[in-house]
């Protein structure tokens with residue numbers, strides 16, 4: 001196959017003569033009598049067009065029938081982010097004959113198809129016009145759509161008119177013909193796609209999402225994220241930069257990054273899924289406070305963070321966790337999960353053992369949860385500043401290495417971070433270390449554990465106190481008190497069936513919920529709320545379980561200059577198992 005695709009000839013770029021070679025894996029061109037070669041992996045070719053073509057407007061500016069233009073991924077300096085920014089490179093070639101030109105375009109297109117089989121042809125795109133700085137529509141139409149057009153991708157675009165529209169669409173509407181789903185927005189929009197796709201896949205597989213011991217079916221459709229939100233943590237942690245062009249190019253070339261997902265259950269009901277943060281205490285309070293200041297845009301988190309920090313709270317709780325196998329990796333091993341991560345690759349083989357193609361999505365039919373190799377549940381009780389669980393590093397522009405810098409995107413585990421009650425300056429030190437390379441776990445009041453599952457509950461007696469507190473502090477009407485009773489005591493099933501979680505609360509309901517007006521209460525509350533990827537959960541007692549590689553994104557993990565080596569090896573010879581050769 002490789003030899004069939006090989007093509008070599010002289011080509012001109014401008015008035016200089018080049019020797020061009022297509023080897024199957026790479027397209028290289030070297031100026032005659034000079035040493036410097038430009039080498040583009042075929043998998044990173046965006047498009048090949050006859051003539052001399054511009055990106056915008058996407059049309060041939062001169063009808064030269066011996067010319068062709070190649071568009072490809074070009075890496076540029078990262079402006080301080082952890083990953084690399086991708087831009088569109090373009091080179092116009094002239095051939096000695098039209099026959100040779102047709103041969104080049106045909107061979108290049110065939111090679112591209114062969115070496116990047118996951119490239120989408122048709123995408124379903126949801127734009128949240130209100131996310132982040134409200135630029136979603138503009139970003140899509142002016143930056144992303146022209147690139148998709150260049151790559152021959154057709155899109156069905158839906159600008160959302162309400163929260164949960166994207167989730168409901170994915171749960172109910174016909175999705176035939178789509179290769180992937182894209183959101184233009186923030187972590188909340190990504191979360192809608194996540195819930196829609198996971199829910200739809202389990203429905204079709206006849207699996208019960210409420211049962212935390214069930215092995216869920218991985219989703220067949222890939223998810224693309226065009227960042228246009230406030231935190232953009234999922235994009236930053238899987239791509240390494242917040243840049244719509246970079247993300248669009250990862251979608252175009254059909255990159256594939258599996259991602260662990262955490263299911264959160266209350267009693268015997270699924271509450272939500274999370275990929276970044278399930279956090280009680282500080283992060284829960286920051287989210288609850290920030291909902292009141294949505295008008296501030298992304299700054300609301302910094303303002304609310306400062307307010308909540310100054311309110312100096314800690315909360316009693318019981319945490320139980322099921323440790324992951326310590327021989328595989330550790331949250332303190334100072335490694336980073338980068339593109340082509342070997343810990344994640346080994347996990348793919350462990351999670352999908354019957355698959356000949358280690359990346360197959362359809363063979364996860366053994367239970368990781370009930371396996372006895374993981375050991376026993378561990379129980380701790382005390383007062384915490386915060387309890388956080390994250391399936392990945394959760395890096396974002398605010399914290400470039402994230403909540404847990406050595407966490408892995410796709411190893412089937414999460415990191416549990418326990419911050420015990422401490423003096424305010426100690427806690428500030430902990431928070432501040434998130435903004436630098438200093439180790440936030442190297443503090444006497446902080447613990448971190450790599451886990452498969454966790455449980456959280458209030459200490460005996462507090463449960464009843466919490467309930468009393470909710471009703472007592474509520475200044476609402478009987479109807480509002482009824483709502484609180486429903487969410488805090490018995491009605492989880494019914495509420496969840498109706499799709500009620502934090503962001504769905506009406507203003508009236510929010511006023512009735514003392515968690516959400518915590519800062520205006522004189523008495524410091526004894527319970528916090530859970531922040532689940534930016535959604536407030538109306539339950540304190542939860543069970544979380546990590547599902548290894550449940551979804552796949554159009555991404556490849558964070559590339560740094562070494563991970564993105566200029567691979568000149570072919571097939572199995574590539575020692576670093578770069579993305580081309582996995």
Ligand SMILES: CCCCCCCCCCCCC/C=C/[C@@H](O)[C@H](COP(=O)(O)O)NC(=O)CCCCCCCCCCCCCCC
Pocket residue numbers: 186187188189229230231232233276277283286287301302305306309310394396398399402403428431432434435531532533534535
């Ligand atoms: C002193 C500086 C401290 C900086 C601490 C930074 C910690 C950052 C951790 C970020 C974790 C991100 C997890 C992702 C969560 C998102 O899913 C979720 C939803 O995002 P969306 O609105 O885009 O849809 N975002 C969030 O829940 C936001 C959490 C952000 C917390 C930021 C806290 C800032 C704290 C500032 C403290 C300042 C103390 C000042 C003392 C005088």
Ligand SMILES: Nc1ncnc2c1ncn2[C@@H]1O[C@H](COP(=O)(O)OP(=O)(O)O)[C@@H](O)[C@H]1O
Pocket residue numbers: 127128129130131132133159160161162163164184185186187188189190192228229230231232503
């Ligand atoms: N048209 C809409 N009107 C109101 N809310 C919406 C709409 N579309 C999506 N949402 C909701 O807005 C929330 C925030 O969206 P997101 O794109 O994450 O922005 P941000 O990062 O600024 O929070 C999400 O939870 C999503 O469900």
Ligand SMILES: [Ca+2]
Pocket residue numbers: 260391392407408409410411412413414
């Ligand atoms: Ca993980």
